[in-house]
Amino acid sequence: MATKAQRILVLFVLASVCAVLWEMQGSLFSGSARSDTRFVSDRAFAGQLVVSVVERKTGPEKYSEFLIDLNRGEVSRSEKVKIEVHTSPNGRVDDCQRGGSVAVADGNGQDVVVCGTDAGRDLVTVFNKESNAQARRWAADEGWKICGLSWSPDSSSIAVLLEKERTDLSPLGLISAASGHPIPLETFIVILLSVHTKSELRLPVIRKDSPSGWARIDWIH
Numbered sequence: 001m002a003t004k005a006q007r008i009l010v011l012f013v014l015a016s017v018c019a020v021l022w023e024m025q026g027s028l029f030s031g032s033a034r035s036d037t038r039f040v041s042d043r044a045f046a047g048q049l050v051v052s053v054v055e056r057k058t059g060p061e062k063y064s065e066f067l068i069d070l071n072r073g074e075v076s077r078s079e080k081v082k083i084e085v086h087t088s089p090n091g092r093v094d095d096c097q098r099g100g101s102v103a104v105a106d107g108n109g110q111d112v113v114v115c116g117t118d119a120g121r122d123l124v125t126v127f128n129k130e131s132n133a134q135a136r137r138w139a140a141d142e143g144w145k146i147c148g149l150s151w152s153p154d155s156s157s158i159a160v161l162l163e164k165e166r167t168d169l170s171p172l173g174l175i176s177a178a179s180g181h182p183i184p185l186e187t188f189i190v191i192l193l194s195v196h197t198k199s200e201l202r203l204p205v206i207r208k209d210s211p212s213g214w215a216r217i218d219w220i221h
Contacts, residue, residue: 037204041073044199045192047152048221049159050086057183057211058172066206068190075204086218092150094216111135111195113158115146122146124160126195136195144189150219157199160191161217168211186213 049068054061063080093115113126122145126136140146140162148161167173168183176183187208192201207213 037075039073039075039204041070042192042199042201044194044197045070045152045157045201047071047219049150049190050218050220051161051188051190051206051215052083052086052218053188053207053210053213053215054083055210055213064207068203068206070192075206086220088150088218088220092148092216092218094148111155113149113151115149124149124158124193126158136193138191138193138200140191147188147215148217150217152219153221156195158193158195159217159219160193161215162189162191163187163213163215166209168209183211184213185209185211186215188213188215190217
């Protein structure tokens with residue numbers, strides 16, 4: 001029977017091989033980082049958004065930036081040495097997991113967006129600040145969590161950043177899970193909502209299976 005030292009050595013070799021394959025996958029499978037780079041544009045939504053992603057599986061953190069051009073219907077990705085902080089002129093939020101405690105008013109101060117949960121599904125609700133009348137209510141699909149919101153510069157729309165998590169079941173992921181440290185894989189998508197109409201645009205998957213991923217969204221133009 002294998003000794004404890006031999007078992008540890010085997011696990012170390014497997015982890016090393018997985019780490020090497022992870023570092024190589026960017027060059028071997030460069031197209032796997034996102035499912036699409038183009039989408040059908042909608043005249044109800046214009047401008048540019050940026051989704052910044054930080055992830056780490058082995059080694060140092062990796063930084064990626066996804067520029068979404070709504071006018072041209074394109075998503076372009078670039079690698080960054082460090083995360084670049086952008087600004088949303090009319091406001092944004094990161095954490096929507098606090099049961100409606102987070103709210104942002106648009107640049108005109110007329111509408112307020114509140115994110116919360118109902119029956120286990122994350123919600124976005126927009127109220128008129130003066131009358132308290134509900135202008136828009138939208139629920140995420142089951143299993144998706146809201147991890148960011150950003151107002152459009154003209155205050156007519158909201159970008160909703162969503163994430164869905166699963167556990168990494170690759171050899172390295174199984175080894176990590178066996179040691180009590182499972183690797184979460186996050187998939188990020190963006191939904192655009194018009195505040196005062198029923199217009200809605202679901203963009204292509206921004207990043208699929210981001211290891212220990214974190215993301216933020218900004219509607220910059």
